[in-house]
Amino acid sequence: MGDLEILLYISSKLEEGILSTTTSVMATDLDTSQQTISRKLRDCEDAGLIQRSVTPSGMRLQLTEKALDILKKHHAVLTNLFSNTTQSVSGVLQSGLGEGRYYMAIEGYQKQFRDKLGFIPFLGTLNLAVNSHAVDMILQGNSKKIIDGFETSERTYGGIDCYRVSVEVKGKNVNAIVIVPHRTTHEKNVIELIAPFSFREKFGLEDGDELVMVK
Amino acid sequence: MGDLEILLYISSKLEEGILSTTTSVMATDLDTSQQTISRKLRDCEDAGLIQRSVTPSGMRLQLTEKALDILKKHHAVLTNLFSNTTQSVSGVLQSGLGEGRYYMAIEGYQKQFRDKLGFIPFLGTLNLAVNSHAVDMILQGNSKKIIDGFETSERTYGGIDCYRVSVEVKGKNVNAIVIVPHRTTHEKNVIELIAPFSFREKFGLEDGDELVMVK
DNA sequence: ATTACTATGTACCGAGTAA
DNA sequence: TTTACTCGGTACATAGTAA
Numbered sequence: 001m002g003d004l005e006i007l008l009y010i011s012s013k014l015e016e017g018i019l020s021t022t023t024s025v026m027a028t029d030l031d032t033s034q035q036t037i038s039r040k041l042r043d044c045e046d047a048g049l050i051q052r053s054v055t056p057s058g059m060r061l062q063l064t065e066k067a068l069d070i071l072k073k074h075h076a077v078l079t080n081l082f083s084n085t086t087q088s089v090s091g092v093l094q095s096g097l098g099e100g101r102y103y104m105a106i107e108g109y110q111k112q113f114r115d116k117l118g119f120i121p122f123l124g125t126l127n128l129a130v131n132s133h134a135v136d137m138i139l140q141g142n143s144k145k146i147i148d149g150f151e152t153s154e155r156t157y158g159g160i161d162c163y164r165v166s167v168e169v170k171g172k173n174v175n176a177i178v179i180v181p182h183r184t185t186h187e188k189n190v191i192e193l194i195a196p197f198s199f200r201e202k203f204g205l206e207d208g209d210e211l212v213m214v215k
Numbered sequence: 216m217g218d219l220e221i222l223l224y225i226s227s228k229l230e231e232g233i234l235s236t237t238t239s240v241m242a243t244d245l246d247t248s249q250q251t252i253s254r255k256l257r258d259c260e261d262a263g264l265i266q267r268s269v270t271p272s273g274m275r276l277q278l279t280e281k282a283l284d285i286l287k288k289h290h291a292v293l294t295n296l297f298s299n300t301t302q303s304v305s306g307v308l309q310s311g312l313g314e315g316r317y318y319m320a321i322e323g324y325q326k327q328f329r330d331k332l333g334f335i336p337f338l339g340t341l342n343l344a345v346n347s348h349a350v351d352m353i354l355q356g357n358s359k360k361i362i363d364g365f366e367t368s369e370r371t372y373g374g375i376d377c378y379r380v381s382v383e384v385k386g387k388n389v390n391a392i393v394i395v396p397h398r399t400t401h402e403k404n405v406i407e408l409i410a411p412f413s414f415r416e417k418f419g420l421e422d423g424d425e426l427v428m429v430k
Numbered sequence: 431a432t433t434a435c436t437a438t439g440t441a442c443c444g445a446g447t448a449a
Numbered sequence: 450t451t452t453a454c455t456c457g458g459t460a461c462a463t464a465g466t467a468a
Contacts, residue, residue, distance in 0.1 A: 001462090002217035012292040013358055023433065033463050038434055056432055075293035077227040078286055143228055216443090238452065248444045253453055271451055 001032055003049060004074075006040055007067050010050065014063070022058040076140035080215075088168075089135055091128030091191065093209045100125025100192055108150045108157055113194075116145045117162060117177060121194040125179065128211060132189040138215045139163050139178060149182065158183040167193065168212040170203050178213070216247055218264060219289075221255055222282050225265065229278070237273040287348075291355035295430075303383075304350055306343030306406065308424045315340025315407055323365045323372055328409075331360045332377060332392060336409040340394065343426060347404040353430045354378050354393060364397065373398040382408065383427040385418050393428070 009030055013019045023037040030037065041059070044050045049067040053060045063071070080087075101124040103109060114120050147160040161180040166173050176195040199205055224245055228234045238252040245252065256274070259265045264282040268275045278286070295302075316339040318324060329335050362375040376395040381388050391410040414420055 002220060004219050004223075005217060008219075008289055008292060011296045012355070014296065015358065022431090024431095035434075035464080036462055039462085042434085054433065058432070071293055072297065074223055075290070075297055077223060078290035078293065081226045081229065082287065082290055140227065143230065237450090239450095250444055250453075251442085254443085257453085269452065273451070 001030065001036065001040065003040070003044055003047065004070075005030065006044055007049060007063065007071060010061055010063060011071060017062055019061040020058060021061065072136065073140055076137045079137060080140065080142075087138055088212050088214045089130055089138055090210055090212045091130040093205055093207055093211065094127050094129050094190070095207055096125055096127040096192070098124075100127070100194075103157075104194065106157060108152070109147060109160070112147045116147065119196040121177075122196060122198045124198065124200075125192040125194050126176075126199045126205075128191050128193060128213075130189060130191055130213075135178075135191055138165070138213065139180070142215060147179075165193075166214045168214060169199065169205070172203075173214075174199075216245065216251065216255065218255070218259055218262065219285075220245065221259055222264060222278065222286060225276055225278060226286060232277055234276040235273060236276065287351065288355055291352045294352060295355065295357070302353055303427050303429045304345055304353055305425055305427045306345040308420055308422055308426065309342050309344050309405070310422055311340055311342040311407070313339075315342070315409075318372075319409065321372060323367065324362060324375070327362045331362065334411040336392075337411060337413045339413065339415075340407040340409055341391075341414045341420075341426075343406050343408060343428075345404060345406055345428075350393075350406055350428075353380070353428065354395070357430060362394075380408075381429045383429060384414065384420070387418075388429075389414075 009026065010019050013021065023034045023041070026037045026041075027034045041050065041052060041061075044067075045052050048064055049070075051062045051064060104113075104121050104123045104125065110120055142163050142165075145162040145164075147162060149159040150157055159182040161182070163178040163180070165176060165178055167176045168174075174195065176193045176199075179192050179194055193199065205211075224241065225234050228236065238249045238256070241252045241256075242249045256265065256267060256276075259282075260267050263279055264285075266277045266279055319328075319336050319338045319340065325335055357378050357380070360377045360379075362377060364374040365372055374397040376397070378393040378395070380391055380393055382391045383389075389410065391408045391414075394407050394409055408414065420426075
């Protein structure tokens, strides 16, 4: 019996975001003992996964944001598993801060890009404003390549997750990589794309142009 | 670490329905030991949840139908949790075999219907042909009331799951109950509705008429 | 009726190692 | 390198109760 089973059980029984129940009922439903449920719920509470108010006649349970985030990830994986249709997200091109160009030029990254992705990226990233939930849906379930973090004598550089996507731009389909730095600096509603070439130059893109990413 | 974590992990890494990996890689990803993964995978295999072929350089894993069914249920729960929009399924009215009427008349059922649903159903069920996957989506996550099985001196009667739904019929919204016998006799693409009145009489329904169920 | 403590037995995890 | 044994130690589940 893992935390996940508990969270999924609560999810399935929620009404208006709240579940009123008792440890014995949950124990019966989940085929375990009242004591185990009592302990598990305390564990979940300590782990910041649920909020609980205990009353003489039972308990009221709710899921926390943390739990919902975890469940959202699993939902994305399952949606991906059961949907045959390809999914897409559109993004609007916006100006970056030139950070992308700086990092792409670091040798420790370049070497790994070449080895793990098979190409050396153009020195710059394409920043897209997107719906973060929709992006999660596409990236989760997609297998990622991990660029490891490393250190130089001056500083440390964090790892990067790389997801292969297909991008529809000016009527053409182009392969690209969505990069997600482990210590990301910007909001989750901006993602960065890299490719062996300059998207802006090759397709004459400007801020505000819309691209569609397809899984 | 429960089976579910293993299944979800595999789901997230599947490519074309197959995952090629090693126990060590999985152990790192799932933050446990190689030995635990080895044992867990054997357990999952024994439980009929995965199929495995072990090679000198690793393993190839796939999910079985049984595992997919379990995951589908969780997916339905999560979809329900994260979707604010109401979901609907349409069904086409078809003739039953009169079985519904027979069972509705059994005292052991009637008493429980009255106590647990608050009404005594009309003596007959409305049979609807539906898309079984879509129905799963609506019923899962919806809380159910369980009518217990029982025995008489002659025979035993199985339990029934009851789901409250709203039905759109001839422009009106009516509450009804979807009943799912634990030992169901017909295919999953036919469901049965009960209500305190006769749908056919009250709304002048005929075979082939379309109803919409809303969660 | 609840929830949740303590004590005890068991099942699980992982280090070491074989194949 | 693999996967998967055996075997300790520990963490977990439950019975018995308290509150």
